[in-house]
Amino acid sequence: MAQDLQSRRAAGDGRKVEAFALLSGLTALFVRNETAASDAGVRHRAGYRRHVAAVGNHPRVSALLAAPPAGGDPRDQRDRFDTVLVRALTGVLG
Numbered sequence: 359m360a361q362d363l364q365s366r367r368a369a370g371d372g373r374k375v376e377a378f379a380l381l382s383g384l385t386a387l388f389v390r391n392e393t394a395a396s397d398a399g400v401r402h403r404a405g406y407r408r409h410v411a412a413v414g415n416h417p418r419v420s421a422l423l424a425a426p427p428a429g430g431d432p433r434d435q436r437d438r439f440d441t442v443l444v445r446a447l448t449g450v451l452g
Contacts, residue, residue, distance in 0.1 A: 369451040377450045384446060388439055 369377070394400055411420040 373451055377447050380446055380450055381443065384443060 407419065407423060410416055411423045414420065
């Protein structure tokens with residue numbers, strides 16, 4: 359995808375290096391976020407938040423946890439990643 363996008367743009371070499379760095383950074387960010395979701399500490403903190411919401415002393419926390427996730431369906435993660443990359447690379451490459 360990135361190579362196809364780069365080949366269609368008449369960007370200079372410097373811009374292409376910037377685009378590659380941005381692509382690498384965004385990929386690392388998405389991977390780190392996905393990896394962190396399976397971390398035991400993250401599961402522990404999520405359990406604590408569920409406990410706090412269940413006790414009922416913090417109605418705002420309960421409301422936030424009851425709301426649907428802002429990102430939508432988790433199965434759309436790949437589509438979101440592609441969209442972010444295309445937009446970012448289009449912005450860098452002009």
